Amino acid sequence: MSGSALPVWLPLLFSGVVVSGGSGSGVGGVMQAVRVAANRLSARVNQVRFRVVNVGWVAVCFMMPSSYYHKGALWPSVTECGSTIHPVTALPSTILSSISEFLAYCLPEKAGLTIFPASRGLRRGRFCKMLAGEAVMAAKILGFSVPVGGLWAEAIDGLRGSVPGSCQVLVGKDACLAAIGRIDVLVDGLLDSADLERAIKLQALFVPFVGVDHLPVAALRSRQVQVYNCHGNAFPVAERALALALASLGRIVEYHNDLRNGQWHGFAAGHGRRDYWQSLQGKRCAVLGCGAVGQALAGLLKAFGCPVAGFRRQANAPPPAGFDLISDRLDDILVDAKLIFITLPLTPATRGLLGRRELALAPGACLVNVGRGDVVDETALYESLCDGSLLGAALDVWYVYPPAGSTMARPARLPIDALPNVVLSPHVGGHSAEAAAGNIRQTAQNLRAWLRGEAVVNRVDLEAGY
Template sequence: MKIAFHGTNAENFHPGFEKLLLGSYLIRSLSDELSEPAERKYFEEAEVIVGTSLSNAQPRPTQARLYQVAGAGYDGIDFSCLPPKCTVCNCFGHEDAITEYVMSAVLTKYVPLAEADKKLRKGEWDYQAGRPEGLRRECSGTAIGIVGYGHIGSGVARRAKVFNMEVHIANRSTLTVDHIIDHYYPLADLSTFLAAVDVVVVALPLSNDTSGLIDQQAFAAMRPDSLIINVGRGPVIKEKALYEALKDKQIGGAVIDTWYVYPTDSNDTSYPGNYPFHTLDNIIITPHMSGWTWGTISRRQGVMAENIHRLEKGEPLLNIVKRGEY
């Protein structure tokens, strides 16, 4: 069986992968461009492709039986470019890393370590205990609102509970209030949900239903000191609405990890949006890094190897997003 790791992102999962497989396989990492004839030929003949992007600009993988997305999001895969028999699966394993990122972002609102450090380096003791100007609110007892209750959203909720936060969930499917969830809202009641929380975490994938869900009306419903964090997909939040809400100080701030503009190659130094977010002082911008850890790599490799074993044995695959036709 030929296995192809296609592109820079997928290539990160290749080292050590052979040790996870039972049996002998042909495995090769291929460039994003597939510029060499031998690469194109191998890509066309591979039965398993691990990748994150597939379009009409690339050769057709005519022998593919499994397209294993090297992550959770599959909006970069054009299913029409795959043979009908090919099943598409994604993988997760990033929720621990992302929940750590989210809780770090939440704590920036309540524990101003960077600001205190910056001031003290200039001899300013504003945050010293005993000074009234240094008093601050604790994270404990505040309300966190999570939009989307999948792998990431549920992980964030569990961690937030450890910090004694009140957990509010807005979700498409109905949820039951329990020892983790304090309040549930349908997405149709988004404004009420947003008005009730101090921190908003967007953890939704991008779809026709979620694109632009957080718009100007949503920002108008938020508390004036609220913090919004996006670890889902950038366009779930309307870009112009986000920029204007921050520029006009309509909300307290934002921590954004998923974007509207991405680099085309490693030499591309483009800014991540169509608006100058980098000039604003009430936003932390990061380069889609929240789930990128060695732990994520290892967990995803395990799922990929398991799916290859299942494919060979004719067993049901894990995390199917598009089932092949037989």
């Protein structure tokens, strides 16, 4: 065996390539051969990718979960070499040891690694047989730190066909915490820094909802843990935003409370314009955040004949359905808007995005927030509601939350919740049976794709924070 790369060959159990050595390019060629083969040649069998390299006097087989195929950090980019990999010298044991160390460094400890001594008489069939008998991928542990039973039980049962038989599945928070140091893949929305530090083998974290601002993002980024969230609750959250807008414009809560005390309004009370409520029909709406929730909301607003302008950082792409205008200039979106909907996540770029100056661009507007409270400066919001710069606000997200184990807390440091022109909602936009089912279904879809080595939607950009 000498010269350049042999064609790809397909034994029954795996696919790979044999790269043979000869004389020439030395250790640099070995490294290039290993890297090129690792990057370019793979086949999926039972959710495992097999790659085979034969370099000089060493045949290397490395087997890895298909998910690693997407983790570019493990396999540095290499310039394409066409169909030929440059030959390398016959290697002494010291060089073989270096190759072994190189591969051990590149491959995570969860992947199996076997190095076979090669010879000129090594036949492909015998090589295949050796691989089938001796190279075995270490078992993975999948943890579902979720409620036991119900919809999750159905989703997990449905996933079992996508999980390699050697994998172990743990269900329930207690079971996952007990084995946190051995878990490779975790479904959990509340992972904290202490548990992450113990999760030394964690490769991927699936958050079964949208928000990730409460996670130890910096630690996840430094550990290169893949994080995925889901948007299965987008329509219910958009529906909640619409309901809050209608409640605020329609003075629903105000009139409800008055009538419970016997106080009438409108015609029956002989009142005129002072008891008017406002219709949503045809009002200019600014939607900050054009993701799944923003897009669902834009579609709902179109039923009321509302022109909809959307704010997002990347404005070059065509507007999604339901939007009449997309811009990355916040001022352009806010000017003359009668409703401001916030669906943005909380990131360093969005914290305090709306202050006194921004709110003044839409005098008399109603602000609806189903994103995160701190996207709007608390003092600016309170003052704008008090002096009439804003007509009103309907808030599902807040500035203060109950401490762990309690259900009691005022939702803001300033008395926003005491103002008569504010509709209150306790962060329940995604808290419905339909939203839960959507999130579970999408999380299961994401995990199934990951296990199969397919592209997964909703990969969280840990640098951007969403």
